[in-house]
Amino acid sequence: MAKLKQIIFDLDGTLIDSAPDLRAAMNVVLVELGRQPLDLKTVIGFIGNGVEKLVARSLAATGGAEAQLHPRALELFLQAYAKDKTTLTRPFPGVFECLDRLKEAGIPMGLCTNKPHGPANEICEVMGLDGYFGVISGALPDVPKKPDPAPLLAVIDALGGDPASTVYVGDSAVDYDTARAAQVPFRLYTQGYLNRPLPDLDPAHRFDDWAQVDFIPER
Ligand SMILES: O=C(O)COP(=O)(O)O
Numbered sequence: 602m603a604k605l606k607q608i609i610f611d612l613d614g615t616l617i618d619s620a621p622d623l624r625a626a627m628n629v630v631l632v633e634l635g636r637q638p639l640d641l642k643t644v645i646g647f648i649g650n651g652v653e654k655l656v657a658r659s660l661a662a663t664g665g666a667e668a669q670l671h672p673r674a675l676e677l678f679l680q681a682y683a684k685d686k687t688t689l690t691r692p693f694p695g696v697f698e699c700l701d702r703l704k705e706a707g708i709p710m711g712l713c714t715n716k717p718h719g720p721a722n723e724i725c726e727v728m729g730l731d732g733y734f735g736v737i738s739g740a741l742p743d744v745p746k747k748p749d750p751a752p753l754l755a756v757i758d759a760l761g762g763d764p765a766s767t768v769y770v771g772d773s774a775v776d777y778d779t780a781r782a783a784q785v786p787f788r789l790y791t792q793g794y795l796n797r798p799l800p801d802l803d804p805a806h807r808f809d810d811w812a813q814v815d816f817i818p819e820r
Pocket residue numbers: 611612613614647648649650651652655713714715716717773
């Protein structure tokens with residue numbers, strides 16, 4: 602890898618443990634539709650490809666994802682999540698200390714998430730994460746999502762860097778696929794929402810503790 606110039610993070614399952622609020626909002630929808638609520642582990646398995654997929658997978662798991670039901674379920678989900686985005690959400694241990702170290706080292710940082718752009722920005726603000734990032738990029742309608750490399754490449758560009766000297770830090774196979782497609786070095790946080798094994802990923806490129814990880818060893 603070229604000398605690290607900038608670092609970009611995924612949000613859900615990487616910096617924040619947001620699944621409990623995603624599950625709560627999803628269960629508001631399911632109960633409203635007369636379906637059974639889902640447990641946390643099941644919902645975690647559905648996170649990573651954006652809210653449209655989360656809703657579709659939750660419908661499929663509770664009686665069927667009829668195409669005509671999806672838009673209404675998505676609208677109900679977004680309403681419920683807008684009301685209650687951070688009540689049960691917490692940063693993973695050591696995240697802020699790590700971001701502080703990188704900020705002190707003068708490393709430009711960005712965020713690239715499949716969470717919708719509005720909620721992603723609001724959550725970062727409420728949780729005090731917004732001050733670390735030069736760019737916060739969330740999902741927008743009709744714009745490709747990860748694993749398409751476009752959103753990650755756009756953040757790299759906006760920060761003024763290039764793929765080879767960037768690290769993308771994520772928790773999912775979607776993030777891994779995105780980094781590969783963008784030819785960006787990748788680090789996996791193993792305590793997030795990984796729902797597909799990544800046998801090709803070098804063990805040295807995985808970490809399970811934000812307090813221990815050193816993204817800039819070549820300093
Ligand atoms: O919204 C999702 O499905 C996942 O969001 P993430 O890209 O921050 O992990």
